[in-house]
Amino acid sequence: VSGIEKELRSFLDAHAVLPGSSAAYLSDFTEERGLGGHADAVVLPRSAEETAQVVAWCYERDVPIVPRGGGTGFAGGAVPFGGVVLSLERMTAVRSFDPLVWRIEVEAGMRTADLRRIVRESGLFFPPDPGAAEQSHVGGNIATNAGGPHAFKYGVTGAWVLGLEAVLAPGQLVRVGGPMRKDVAGYDLKSLLIGSEGTLGVVTAAWLRLLPAPEVFLPVVAFYGGVTAGAAALQRVVGTGLAVAALEYLDGGALAAAGGSFPEGVPDGAAFLVIAEADGSRAEAERLREEVVDALAEGSLAVRTPADAAALWRWRDGVSLAVTAQRGGKVSEDVVVPFERIAEGIDGTLEIGRRHGLEACSWGHAGDGNLHSTFLVTPGDAEELERCERAVDDLFALALRLGGSISGEHGVGAVKRAHVDAYLPPAVRAVQGQIKRLFDPKNLFNPGKKL
Amino acid sequence: VSGIEKELRSFLDAHAVLPGSSAAYLSDFTEERGLGGHADAVVLPRSAEETAQVVAWCYERDVPIVPRGGGTGFAGGAVPFGGVVLSLERMTAVRSFDPLVWRIEVEAGMRTADLRRIVRESGLFFPPDPGAAEQSHVGGNIATNAGGPHAFKYGVTGAWVLGLEAVLAPGQLVRVGGPMRKDVAGYDLKSLLIGSEGTLGVVTAAWLRLLPAPEVFLPVVAFYGGVTAGAAALQRVVGTGLAVAALEYLDGGALAAAGGSFPEGVPDGAAFLVIAEADGSRAEAERLREEVVDALAEGSLAVRTPADAAALWRWRDGVSLAVTAQRGGKVSEDVVVPFERIAEGIDGTLEIGRRHGLEACSWGHAGDGNLHSTFLVTPGDAEELERCERAVDDLFALALRLGGSISGEHGVGAVKRAHVDAYLPPAVRAVQGQIKRLFDPKNLFNPGKKL
Numbered sequence: 074v075s076g077i078e079k080e081l082r083s084f085l086d087a088h089a090v091l092p093g094s095s096a097a098y099l100s101d102f103t104e105e106r107g108l109g110g111h112a113d114a115v116v117l118p119r120s121a122e123e124t125a126q127v128v129a130w131c132y133e134r135d136v137p138i139v140p141r142g143g144g145t146g147f148a149g150g151a152v153p154f155g156g157v158v159l160s161l162e163r164m165t166a167v168r169s170f171d172p173l174v175w176r177i178e179v180e181a182g183m184r185t186a187d188l189r190r191i192v193r194e195s196g197l198f199f200p201p202d203p204g205a206a207e208q209s210h211v212g213g214n215i216a217t218n219a220g221g222p223h224a225f226k227y228g229v230t231g232a233w234v235l236g237l238e239a240v241l242a243p244g245q246l247v248r249v250g251g252p253m254r255k256d257v258a259g260y261d262l263k264s265l266l267i268g269s270e271g272t273l274g275v276v277t278a279a280w281l282r283l284l285p286a287p288e289v290f291l292p293v294v295a296f297y298g299g300v301t302a303g304a305a306a307l308q309r310v311v312g313t314g315l316a317v318a319a320l321e322y323l324d325g326g327a328l329a330a331a332g333g334s335f336p337e338g339v340p341d342g343a344a345f346l347v348i349a350e351a352d353g354s355r356a357e358a359e360r361l362r363e364e365v366v367d368a369l370a371e372g373s374l375a376v377r378t379p380a381d382a383a384a385l386w387r388w389r390d391g392v393s394l395a396v397t398a399q400r401g402g403k404v405s406e407d408v409v410v411p412f413e414r415i416a417e418g419i420d421g422t423l424e425i426g427r428r429h430g431l432e433a434c435s436w437g438h439a440g441d442g443n444l445h446s447t448f449l450v451t452p453g454d455a456e457e458l459e460r461c462e463r464a465v466d467d468l469f470a471l472a473l474r475l476g477g478s479i480s481g482e483h484g485v486g487a488v489k490r491a492h493v494d495a496y497l498p499p500a501v502r503a504v505q506g507q508i509k510r511l512f513d514p515k516n517l518f519n520p521g522k523k524l
Numbered sequence: 525v526s527g528i529e530k531e532l533r534s535f536l537d538a539h540a541v542l543p544g545s546s547a548a549y550l551s552d553f554t555e556e557r558g559l560g561g562h563a564d565a566v567v568l569p570r571s572a573e574e575t576a577q578v579v580a581w582c583y584e585r586d587v588p589i590v591p592r593g594g595g596t597g598f599a600g601g602a603v604p605f606g607g608v609v610l611s612l613e614r615m616t617a618v619r620s621f622d623p624l625v626w627r628i629e630v631e632a633g634m635r636t637a638d639l640r641r642i643v644r645e646s647g648l649f650f651p652p653d654p655g656a657a658e659q660s661h662v663g664g665n666i667a668t669n670a671g672g673p674h675a676f677k678y679g680v681t682g683a684w685v686l687g688l689e690a691v692l693a694p695g696q697l698v699r700v701g702g703p704m705r706k707d708v709a710g711y712d713l714k715s716l717l718i719g720s721e722g723t724l725g726v727v728t729a730a731w732l733r734l735l736p737a738p739e740v741f742l743p744v745v746a747f748y749g750g751v752t753a754g755a756a757a758l759q760r761v762v763g764t765g766l767a768v769a770a771l772e773y774l775d776g777g778a779l780a781a782a783g784g785s786f787p788e789g790v791p792d793g794a795a796f797l798v799i800a801e802a803d804g805s806r807a808e809a810e811r812l813r814e815e816v817v818d819a820l821a822e823g824s825l826a827v828r829t830p831a832d833a834a835a836l837w838r839w840r841d842g843v844s845l846a847v848t849a850q851r852g853g854k855v856s857e858d859v860v861v862p863f864e865r866i867a868e869g870i871d872g873t874l875e876i877g878r879r880h881g882l883e884a885c886s887w888g889h890a891g892d893g894n895l896h897s898t899f900l901v902t903p904g905d906a907e908e909l910e911r912c913e914r915a916v917d918d919l920f921a922l923a924l925r926l927g928g929s930i931s932g933e934h935g936v937g938a939v940k941r942a943h944v945d946a947y948l949p950p951a952v953r954a955v956q957g958q959i960k961r962l963f964d965p966k967n968l969f970n971p972g973k974k975l
Contacts, residue, residue: 251927261682354808505711508711
């Protein structure tokens with residue numbers, strides 16, 4: 074039992090403190106690329122006030138604070154390098170729900186899928202649908218500004234946040250924004266906290282904006298022989314002005330890994346998959362779906378309109394796991410490129426893999442130019458992991474050369490820190506560092522992450 | 525000729541420098557409440573590089589820099605209190621336009637209405653439609669995070685900004701974001717600059733996201749005998765889940781002021797107007813419009829479906845001017861309340877007017893809970909203006925009591941500075957001040973504004 078654990082037990086309920094060795098709190102989805110951490114204690118606060126109390130205790134004693142959501146991150150943002158892991162998992166309450174005005178206030182530890190189900194029962198819709206939504210938390214989604222397939226039409230998590238409650242240094246509970254839809258009475262601290270990966274403070278609750286639920290979700294899937302035909306189809310959908318809700322792709326490698334469980338099977342020769350979805354009223358979505366079918370037809374091997382949208386998206390959510398299953402591990406990034414450069418991003422990922430002797434593939438949110446560029450690894454093969462790191466260097470350089478970014482939705486975490494320097498111009502980097510010091514002068518909020 | 529003007533002429537083109545006494549650059553729409561300023565010189569740069577050069581010159585010599593867009597602000601954000609007015613009006617270029625991927629890059633001095641027209645010619649749509657769009661600039665819209673009627677469905681200006689080019693202290697040209705749709709590779713400096721009213725730097729250009737243009741815009745207007753019936757109708761539209769594009773209101777006073785020019789006239793006894801709009805494909809918008817007509821019918825004096833949407837919105841854009849015309853001046857704020865409190869906000873505005881012996885009215889973006897609460901003044905009546913100031917104190921207290929904000933889209937500018945202290949909790953206020961000092965250690969960017 075560490076001294077920190079013992080001291081925390083002196084003022085917190087016994088059940089609120091776990092040993093620092095609690096394995097479930099020392100890694101996230103980067104475990105599959107070999108990342109793991111260590112902690113002095115794990116705290117599970119039950120309220121914002123208790124969270125503030127723990128932060129104040131840590132801040133006074135120079136103890137690092139590592140906020141943790143569902144642990145589904147791909148950037149090591151939740152991996153602790155000592156200090157106290159602050160898991161929000163017990164803070165799952167709905168503080169208020171006003172379906173008649175399309176608004177809900179929830180605590181940060183609510184699972185994303187639970188939120189979506191709760192509002193759906195009142196005919197409403199929380200659009201963000203990042204992967205692993207059954208496990209990820211609303212707070213974690215906010216901390217990474219998570220995206221997902223439907224971000225193409227509806228925007229990322231931050232677009233749905235009206236206000237935040239958060240604990241800032243040295244342990245102060247504050248509120249920015251609130252139950253209103255517009256507010257310019259100060260600088261936008263809310264957006265500064267969104268996507269800050271727990272490095273500026275701890276989000277404890279959020280006011281969220283909702284929408285009336287679309288009546289139907291009507292997906293279209295189309296298969297192609299390769300990247301050229303598939304990317305041309307993607308460009309046709311956007312170029313003809315079809316306002317689809319989602320526009321996804323899988324390249325040949327991703328399709329080979331995940332295709333075995335694809336509903337109704339994959340046609341012979343398919344090496345590229347496009348998923349587009351029309352939503353809205355039944356009449357409107359059916360009309361749009363027809364236009365999408367037309368736009369996707371040219372050069373395709375098959376175009377289908379699956380009846381069971383939920384089954385399709387469950388399959389889509391499992392792609393990452395299916396790719397991991399190929400070799401037991403993977404290094405997966407989430408670069409962004411301008412939409413018109415997406416074919417170059419997909420081909421470039423494969424070329425980088427070849428250059429470093431790595432099996433590569435990609436899939437992702439085509440409409441947003443957001444590629445999950447991935448290199449397969451065998452767990453424990455240090456030399457292969459080392460080659461992966463060099464491949465990732467090349468991948469980020471490619472994203473920058475194409476005019477994009479090194480992260481669209483996973484964040485920087487621990488794994489991309491070194492690359493942020495190359496990505497951000499010096500003047501911008503300097504401001505970023507000053508903002509971090511302003512919020513966290515002792516560098517105790519999730520140290521070693523983001524920048 | 526001031527020394528500053530003379531020195532600026534030494535390195536800038538003669539046509540780029542105007543005397544500080546140039547009246548057109550010393551006020552904005554707050555002139556109607558008596559606000560005016562003074563300047564040492566006015567500079568009209570032709571490029572981002574020239575803007576950076578001017579900022580560097582000013583920053584080195586401790587000369588205040590007051591960025592200026594179209595001068596249509598209602599908060600005095602563009603009113604100079606000495607120093608150099610930096611008007612972006614000559615920077616109107618389209619740097620790149622990629623209609624096939626729904627994206628444009630424009631300089632900050634482009635007029636908002638010009639932007640909307642340019643993209644419309646390619647079948648695209650820039651949704652933000654703040655008032656005075658024929659005069660306001662894209663850069664000014666970004667600096668205030670301007671809203672407008674269609675922000676209810678489409679969000680405010682910031683929701684459409686992919687990236688910014690800006691000049692930061694001490695004269696450095698930087699870019700945050702860019703031609704990509706997602707980016708979490710750093711703290712969200714872009715959102716920090718949006719709505720910062722020129723107090724953190726000068727926006728010189730922006731990458732903007734666009735949408736395929738809706739096929740039709742189908743407005744519905746409904747008249748009621750008073751606030752109770754009108755507000756109930758607003759609640760029915762939202763409560764029955766009708767995803768309208770805009771949801772506006774005018775109270776009795778605003779309707780009396782502007783009703784004379786209302787297309788097809790105002791029915792007898794009308795003391796509250798609701799405008800809702802359905803957009804999208806013709807079939808979809810017609811279906812939604814029918815549901816809106818039903819939702820608005822109960823308790824109404826008349827419900828109409830005007831054929832000429834553009835004429836209706838031109839009239840709506842003139843409401844502010846029509847209210848001013850009543851007495852020659854007005855003090856108009858833009859408080860926000862949670863949507864379910866809107867009747868209290870409207871009635872409360874009138875009650876505050878009565879208390880201070882002022883003629884009051886309100887209109888605004890009902891769906892966003894954003895009220896333009898207004899007190900009429902006679903220009904030059906200092907005693908009346910003084911009573912207005914006290915009424916505004918009460919108005920802001922009301923907005924806070926209802927759980928809202930003191931500004932939804934106009935910003936803080938010079939006129940709400942004193943109120944920001946009461947609105948923001950001390951911890952948040954402290955961070956705001958630190959952010960200002962971080963970006964502008966010499967307090968030269970639009971001093972006396974925002975905070």
